[in-house]
């Protein structure tokens with residue numbers, strides 16, 4: 001059961017140089033996750049506890065998972081990922097136990113970064129109880145909170161959670177000592193998009209006629225994941241034309257295809 005819901009990577013293969021834009025956000029993640037792991041004495045000397053949990057929120061595909069992985073790799077920490085939806089939907093009645101297992105695995109693999117994606121699936125506001133499944137979700141969340149509350153002589157385990165639905169969150173998880181660092185991860189601005197294009201074309205054979213500034217200017221509203229998809233698609237257009245060099249027109253076609261294609265707009269809204 002564990003192996004299927006929990007993704008454990010000894011030291012993920014993602015570095016800070018793989019992240020475009022998000023400088024401020026990354027600094028904040030480093031301060032709250034990397035510093036306590038690397039310089040625990042600093043916090044002891046000053047006499048404060050580092051923030052327990054960090055919550056990243058914003059639209060899908062903007063680099064939340066990427067940042068969590070990069071900080072784990074930078075600190076030589078084990079990266080343990082679990083999706084909130086899987087916690088409650090995959091194994092009915094097992095949610096609370098899975099949370100307990102999750103933290104046990106993290107302690108066994110210290111230093112560790114625990115990444116809980118789609119935290120809203122276990123920590124939504126309880127408006128009305130729609131189904132009896134709600135009780136199960138509630139139990140799962142209580143277990144998560146109690147794991148976090150019992151964290152004070154915590155070793156080297158840091159928790160990062162992510163959500164696309166900040167508005168849905170139960171405020172209980174945002175209380176001090178829990179996810180008390182909130183970091184917004186928005187769509188990239190033009191400068192960020194240019195950086196992301198450069199990152200995802202690093203290993204591509206790109207023609208001189210490609211202007212990254214122009215690409216960035218034409219992709220307003222796109223996420224990092226969208227940009228990555230455009231780069232891959234552009235490469236596909238080159239292959240279809242029997243070329244090994246990817247040209248500006250390939251990128252143009254690719255972004256047109258992705259814009260008019262099956263992009264489901266409704267999920268990208270926060």
Ligand code: ATP
Nearest residue numbers: 018019020060061062063064065066196224225228
């Ligand atoms: P979700 O909310 O859907 O889980 P996310 O914010 O966690 O999304 P990621 O999984 O980090 O998104 O991003 C998906 C992929 O898009 C990444 O693997 C990466 O290739 C690319 N990507 C997203 N944002 C960036 C970025 N800022 N810089 C470089 N690549 C990015």
